[in-house]
Amino acid sequence: MFSEAAVREIQEIRAKYPTARAALLPAIYVAQREFGWLTPEAYEAVSDLLGVPRAIARGVGTFYAMYRQKPMGRHVVQLCTNVSCMILGAERLVDFLKSRFGLEPGGTTQDGRFSLVIMECIGACGTAPAMLVNDDFYENLTEKSIEEILGKYR
Amino acid sequence: MTSGKILKTVFFVEILKGLALTFRTLFKHPVTRRYPKVKVPAKAGFRGLHALARNAEGRMKCVGCGLCGAYCPSKCIHIYTSEGDDHAKIVDRYEIDVLRCIFCGFCVEACPFGAITLSEHYEYSETSRGAFYMTREKLLENWDKYFAGPKGERYFKEFWLPQSNTYSSYEGQAMFRGRAKGKE
């Protein structure tokens, strides 16, 4: 179930859109924040609140790769391995994350601290390799800098 | 009556000619076989009594797709399938009314798994009609009887290999043979 603040937030979102379905994306985002990831209960809560059938809500939610479809660590690392980043050594960084943190692509560390998601271009080709940690953006990564950056996230 | 004719009549020329053939044949090897004491083996691939093939594990190859029955011109193949305990399709009954079969071999061609075959066995006289109604068990028995050992595998490759396994275009398949491409 949603907290009252979340209910209010979704209702505010709903007011901005002409139809309930149009409000699904931001509402699911709120649900993801509330539930940690998109559990069946999260979809149920969204669909009950917006009056959109559950199967539709789930269909929309699962379409977008940036929603979390399974339990994630406290911090989500989104690392790009597309062309520019790959050329500048993103794959080395993937190996590094694995050896240093035990973090595999699509996986979560044992202590639940990090999850790694491989991205297809986050629009930082000029400053590749790049990654997102939660909502923070980091570029020109090296093995050293990545260790420093991740050290900040507990 | 001409003189030649008279001579021929007097000396029985025609009869002697005929007897000459008889005498010649008398010392030749007879062509007729003394069936059933002497039996001619059927040519390989002869279309005789039906058999249901077994695979390497000894289970029936048939999955009950029913294509043989659908293609059968005399509609003498009856197949009944159902859902088994493990939710897979099982063939409960596979029956051929042999007396109605015209041995065209279309069923063999239609089968995508090479499961229905025609054996070289052609001697199947019985005293009742019922005996010609082949059930699944009888057909499998036929396999064991006539295709025991590697023969079945060899025949499978030689005669019944589903054309779907070898064809490069569908025109070669029995179903499409003689039908121009593009037509319905």
Next chain:
Amino acid sequence: MITVTINGKEIKLEKPVTVLEAARSAGIKIPTLCYHEQLEKYGGCRLCLVEVEKMPRLQTACTLMAADGMVVRTETEAIADVRRGVLEFLLINHPLDCPYCDKAGECELQDLVEKYGPTTGRFKEKKRKAPESLEDPVLVRNMERCVVCTRCVRMCEGVQGAAAIGVINRGGHSHVEPFSGGRFECEYCGNCVSACPVGAIMSRLHRHSYRPWQLVSETETICPYCGVGCTLVAQVRDDVIKRVVPRIGTPVNNGLLCSRGRFGYEFVGSKERLTTPLIKKNGVLEQSTWEEAIGFVARRLGELKTRYGGDAIAGIASPRCTNEDNYVFQKFMRVALGTNNIDSTARTGYAGAQAFIENIFGQGATANLIPGLANADAVLIAGGDPTAVNPILGLQIRSCARKGGNILTIGHVKGVRHYNPAELKPNVHTEAALLEGVVTALKEKKGLPGSIQTLESKIKEIHRPLDDAARTCGVTEKDLAAFVEALSTASTPALVIGKEVIQSAGGSYNLLLLSAVAYLVNARIHLLSERANEQGVVDMGCAPDLLPGCRPLSYVEFRRRYEAAWKSPIPEKQGMTIFDMIDAAKAGSLRALYVMGENPVFNLPNAKGVEAALRGLELLVVQDIFMTETARMADVVFPALSWAEREGTFTNMERRLQLLRKAVNREGMEDWRIVVEVAGNMGVRMHFSSAEDIFAEITRVSPLHRDLSYEELEKSGIYPYKGEPLRGVTGDIAVAKPAAGDGGGLFLGIERPLFHSGTLSRRAPGLVKIYETAVARISPATAAARSLKEGDMVRVSSVIGYLELPVAVDFAVRDALVMITNNFEGRGALSLMELVLDPVLRAPVADKTAVTIEKAGR
């Protein structure tokens, strides 16, 4: 006029349509996969690509509107190449398990690949793997086969309105899934099954048991379940109904079915079917022969008639039997036994309510076309969930809502909750007050039309200001005012009346108020009907006061006409209603009861009381297809043929006469034939050799059905037929106002689930798997107050008995109610219900039974 040229053929179009539809109208086939004529256009499969002159690229014919002067080519080498390419892409993931797949033979993808297809694929990687989902009891999903045409999803959302399935994930991983990922938990209409072009969603009922070409015969017949009368096609192999499918273009359901129609056919082949006549000897029912049983019944009926007179014998006809059965049965009662003691369970609501409404508006007031509901601009629903009682009618209401019509409901109607209905939820037993308020407000807003004086004089007496009504019923005045506003501004409103308002205390008063609403806003009335031939059983004269064609028995002229037709006197005395029969049996004045295709011990309130009453009879004859509760008590049981095994007609709730056709063969006799044989043994000859003969007599005798024939019914049989409807017999409108509410406490409610209808459905394994057992449905508040949770066993007790059932907590249930179905043997809601009759409608009052609920086993 639009002229397009397709493949060199000039096509003139009356109205703008798509290129695909234009081509189809001219008989030109364009291959499609995602296109379905009942669904919105999608343009996803790219198979209908066509060349259009002056357009740079190939266009999808299904979404391109035909424009004047367009030149289209549908079969060129370039198009074939593209189609081959599309199919090759589909086959990347689609498994080639056709020999194993049940769809093969009627699979659209298979047909297309056969026509255009690549013979070999170039894709060497592995195919997508997904295990077959067998979690659901009646539907099986095989997502390896899914081609994501989304026909099922569009059907589920856009037509059925259930939106239970959706496309999950994206790209190569997208597939169709219900919300739970396993069980569908939906309305189980199965329309996704008929929409699926491949074998991705299929029914489990006939899984692996046939190949489409082995279904040697198909019969178009009428569904045996509810009063909508959907046409369904029974497909048969070796005299077993393998599956039931809808057909596009049929008048009532047009390609749609509900769960009962689609998954409820298996009772026909049930092993529990009765096979031979049974006679009770020394207290045990023993197998007997037809001759013996028929002779025995004829002899005993004859004896009882001579000893006690015909009025000591009564008959119960059946809204499940055909018109022909019921006609012969009532003729048998009236002619052979000389009594008007004939009635049916239509008396429990439908018959009384219809008589009441027709008394006001004239005959045929409730005979309105169901598809017309979709064109209404407002639908008022009172007393039940149409999407559960009459699902296909419910779909029309949903369709109306999608088109922008207002849905107004009295009480919470679960089936339309996604359509933003204007809901008024009055407290229990205050519906009348609410309606009084609505009528008063409408009267002021719209004024009286002045056409029906008797009704207007009643309307003038009604006065309850909105604020008072709102206060009494526990709704807000604002909601109520908005409700009235929506109703008064509608130009083509419809009113849907369910059994719950009829079977309530003061049912006749509720009906008067609803009639007043309908009168004031000029609404069409639809009366929900739970049984397939509920209308027909009334029309055939299976009522103590009516002759065939709904002619009142009390008018001498009518009676004379029937006497002349039947060449036999008809008793003048009005007969007993079904409830009078039970009372008379209890009192001992009724000696024999002949029950045709009905189960009064289960389907009438106070089951124990009915059972005790029937025990006192000297002779109880039952004709049925199963050993029912009533049949078990009978002296003689005749096995009848079921709906699929005979011909006849049903009259649906729109009074549409429809033909039943024989789908499978079975040895035995139709209900009417048994009755004819019994009559013959009693010395009354009825010369019928087929159902058509009987129908011919009906059309001669009944003025309502005059000049109809089976041949004509093949085309249409819509009311008013060629006969004369009866109008203007109106006397006064008798009404019984309800007593003041009892307040407080819990009351019993009858749940009318989508998946069941009683005797038939509980022998249909598919339906039983969907809805397995009776439950006591209570609201979350009721549950919380008694600290009950889902699945707890509770004892629900009333004055006359108790039931032990698991609890189901349901948001849709009102706080003061405990809802129980009346479908499962030994656990029927009616067994708890006291028999109280509405004095006017003679229908039982269902909402006044106080119950208590407590945890069982304490």
